Amino acid sequence: xxRPRKPIALHLIQNTYRRDRHGPLPATPYQTPLTxxxxxxxxxxxALRAEVxxxxxxxxxxxxxxxxxxxxxxxxxTSVWPPEGRPAAERAFLAAARAAWxxxxxxxxxxxxxxxxxxxxxxxWALETFGDSSGPxxxxxxxxx
Numbered sequence: 001x002x003r004p005r006k007p008i009a010l011h012l013i014q015n016t017y018r019r020d021r022h023g024p025l026p027a028t029p030y031q032t033p034l035t036x037x038x039x040x041x042x043x044x045x046x047a048l049r050a051e052v053x054x055x056x057x058x059x060x061x062x063x064x065x066x067x068x069x070x071x072x073x074x075x076x077x078t079s080v081w082p083p084e085g086r087p088a089a090e091r092a093f094l095a096a097a098r099a100a101w102x103x104x105x106x107x108x109x110x111x112x113x114x115x116x117x118x119x120x121x122x123x124x125w126a127l128e129t130f131g132d133s134s135g136p137x138x139x140x141x142x143x144x145x
Contacts, residue, residue: 052107055100059108062097062125069096101126105133 008025011017041049054068064076077090101108105126114122126133 048104048107051100052104052111055097055104056108058097059101059105059126060112060124062129072096097126098130101130101133105130109133 008017008022011022054072057066057068058064063078064070064074067076067079069076074093074096075089077086077093080086080089108124109127112124
């Protein structure tokens with residue numbers, strides 16, 4: 001009677017696992033197979049996706065918590081010191097947010113889903129503040145998923 005094979009987990013622990021000798025690793029319930037490869041994005045779509053991702057926190061909450069917009073020269077008014085400079089910073093922040101919302105709002109809304117912690121009737125801050133960004137004359141820009 002041949003000797004039983006060692007479990008793959010033992011080879012992994014001992015750092016002796018070799019795919020060509022021991023076969024592929026068994027799937028765990030936490031692994032999901034890839035159904036489709038991510039489609040290649042054109043440079044314009046990649047730039048649009050990156051810009052929407054940069055503005056996501058502001059569109060969703062109205063604050064730039066992680067200073068993602070600082071490289072663009074846009075400062076969250078709550079971080080301005082001394083407080084006397086906050087009204088001017090708030091006006092500049094709102095103007096930049098409105099311009100970005102008009103440019104990127106439709107793409108943001110196309111992929112936005114409410115957080116599990118949000119109320120059912122909660123909408124993004126930019127939608128409540130500036131309204132729908134896709135007017136009758138604007139063609140909405142959408143991200144491919």
